[in-house]
Amino acid sequence: MTTHTLAIGLDGIAVAETDLSLVDGQNGLLVYRGHWARDLAIHHTFEEVAHLLWYGHLPSAQELAELQDKMRANRELPAHVKGILDLIPADVDMMSVLRTGVSALAAPDHAWPPSLDQVISLTAKMPTIVAHRFARLAGREPLNPRQDLNHTANYLYMLKGQEPSPAHVRALDAYLILTQEHGMNASTFSGRVVASTQSDLISSITAAIGALKGPLHGGAPSEVTEMIEAIGTKENAEPWLRAKLENGERLMGFGHRVYKTIDPRATALRVVASQLSADDPWFDLATHVEQVGLKLLDEYKPGRKLHTNVEFFAAAVMRAVGLDDFLFTPTFAVSRVVGWSAHVLEQASNNRIIRPQSNYIGSMPE
Ligand code: ACO
Numbered sequence: 001m002t003t004h005t006l007a008i009g010l011d012g013i014a015v016a017e018t019d020l021s022l023v024d025g026q027n028g029l030l031v032y033r034g035h036w037a038r039d040l041a042i043h044h045t046f047e048e049v050a051h052l053l054w055y056g057h058l059p060s061a062q063e064l065a066e067l068q069d070k071m072r073a074n075r076e077l078p079a080h081v082k083g084i085l086d087l088i089p090a091d092v093d094m095m096s097v098l099r100t101g102v103s104a105l106a107a108p109d110h111a112w113p114p115s116l117d118q119v120i121s122l123t124a125k126m127p128t129i130v131a132h133r134f135a136r137l138a139g140r141e142p143l144n145p146r147q148d149l150n151h152t153a154n155y156l157y158m159l160k161g162q163e164p165s166p167a168h169v170r171a172l173d174a175y176l177i178l179t180q181e182h183g184m185n186a187s188t189f190s191g192r193v194v195a196s197t198q199s200d201l202i203s204s205i206t207a208a209i210g211a212l213k214g215p216l217h218g219g220a221p222s223e224v225t226e227m228i229e230a231i232g233t234k235e236n237a238e239p240w241l242r243a244k245l246e247n248g249e250r251l252m253g254f255g256h257r258v259y260k261t262i263d264p265r266a267t268a269l270r271v272v273a274s275q276l277s278a279d280d281p282w283f284d285l286a287t288h289v290e291q292v293g294l295k296l297l298d299e300y301k302p303g304r305k306l307h308t309n310v311e312f313f314a315a316a317v318m319r320a321v322g323l324d325d326f327l328f329t330p331t332f333a334v335s336r337v338v339g340w341s342a343h344v345l346e347q348a349s350n351n352r353i354i355r356p357q358s359n360y361i362g363s364m365p366e
Contacts, residue, residue: 004357011257015184015354016192020053020342023183025258030265032181033057038268041174046151046335047071049177050123053342054116067120068150074124075145075154077132081105082142085132094133094330095213101129103206113348114201119341122205126337127151130330131158152176155334160322167276168321172331174272175317178265179310179332181339183258187211187218191340195347196354208340209333215252218332220311221318222325223252228286228315237285237292245300251293253312260305269313276320286316 007013022031030037033052040049044058051059051067059067077085081104088097105125110118128145135142135158143158152173156164164172182188191208195201212218231240244251256263270287277283290308297306318328 001360003359006359009257010189010356015189016347018183018343018346019056020339020346021181021183023258025256025260028259028261028264028267030178030182037178037181038264041177041268044177046173046176046180049180050338053181053338054119054345070117070120071124071151072145072147074121075128077101077125077128078105081129082132085129086136088133090137093213094130094326095209095219095333097133098126098129098330098333099206099209099213101133102126102202102209106200106202110200110202112198112200114195114204114341114344116345118201119345122201123337123341124151126334127155127158130327130334131155134159134327155331156321159327164321171272171276171317172321175269175314176331176335178268179314179335181336181342185217186214187336188340188343192343192347193354195344196351198351201341201344204344205337205340208336212333212336213329218311218329218336220252220309221315221328221332224286224312224315225319225325225328227252228282228289231285231289234285234288237289238296241289241293241296245296251297253290253315254293254297254308255304255306256309259307259309262307263309265310266308266313269310269317273313273316273320277316280320282319283316286312 019033021033021037022029024030032040032049033056035052035058040052044052047067048058048064051057051063055063081101084104085097085101088100102122105122132142140161143161146154146157146163149157149163150169153164153169156168156172184192187208190211191204194204194207215223231237241251273283290312294306294308297304314332315328318331319325323331
């Protein structure tokens with residue numbers, strides 16, 4: 001019987017060449033198309049970095065204006081999509097609602113191959129899906145998107161019902177930029193597998209959302225806030241975390257498949273969160289929990305090189321701008337759709353179906 005090289009979890013296996021991003025886990029570096037992600041987060045906006053990933057370069061003033069116009073014009077949801085969202089029972093989680101809302105955006109002109117217009121339209125609508133559902137859960141009428149606000153400011157406006165402060169827009173923009181793209185992570189891979197069958201953009205992104213939902217991937221930040229709240233006091237941090245590790249459980253917001261040093265996104269988001277949370281006892285407790293967690297992981301998992309990952313401080317930033325826990329992972333999806341769709345376009349430009357093997361270890365017929 002033929003056996004194939006086995007790589008459980010595809011650890012260390014490259015399945016594509018990409019010029020979208022470099023994730024250097026040994027040195028803690030993240031590059032988007034030749035630019036440090038950290039610098040992009042400080043000096044640019046969501047739309048500018050999306051342009052970089054989709055078109056290959058940062059936009060000129062005119063290109064930026066054109067992209068912004070297209071995104072604004074595409075924010076509204078079709079009536080049937082709103083109707084479908086409203087049919088979903090209130091106790092269904094936000095990520096499932098987002099996945100269903102995106103799936104409902106399927107349209108006859110969305111056939112293969114995917115286009116930039118499809119990508120822009122979908123990216124513009126994702127915040128509206130989340131905000132529509134959030135408003136319904138709060139018992140109020142969803143707000144129409146504001147044409148005078150940029151992507152991030154409009155998202156916060158639709159969620160909160162008032163124009164956000166520039167500091168909150170800037171902080172959330174930094175988070176959304178730092179999470180737009182991250183190599184061949186589980187959700188991106190899921191999207192690329194679907195794209196490789198020459199399916200369609202909506203199917204790829206629906207698959208990616210399903211993968212992002214899991215707590216080992218994008219579902220971790222709300223579990224980080226749950227952990228901090230369960231710990232409650234600095235004195236309780238060590239016994240609480242130790243009990244988890246004694247029990248063989250994982251500490252949320254720590255560890256990463258690729259980063260064997262500090263996740264550069266965590267470093268950048270720690271600064272963003274600390275600027276907004278200088279006097280916040282929750283943030284003070286979170287940084288204490290981080291220190292104790294790192295010390296205990298060193299003790300219980302020596303040599304595994306477990307550091308704080310992006311999710312730990314993503315939780316802190318999103319909490320600081322006033323987002324509820326259950327919006328954390330959907331907000332991650334609102335940003336990562338940029339990278340997912342850039343990967344779908346890249347896959348389409350040089351496609352071969354992704355079709356790995358498995359090794360049969362069952363019995364043979366008599
Ligand atoms: N807490 C405790 N132990 C951990 C943790 C953690 N957070 N992460 C890894 N380990 C341990 C494992 O138990 C294992 O120990 P062992 O050698 O004794 O068996 C060892 O470290 C290696 O773990 P793997 O599962 O092989 O690491 P992998 O690369 O497959 O997993 C992952 C990476 C899923 C992120 C993992 O570190 C984890 O579960 N972290 C917690 C969840 C989390 O924060 N997810 C968000 C990741 S960032 C993102 O996706 C955007």
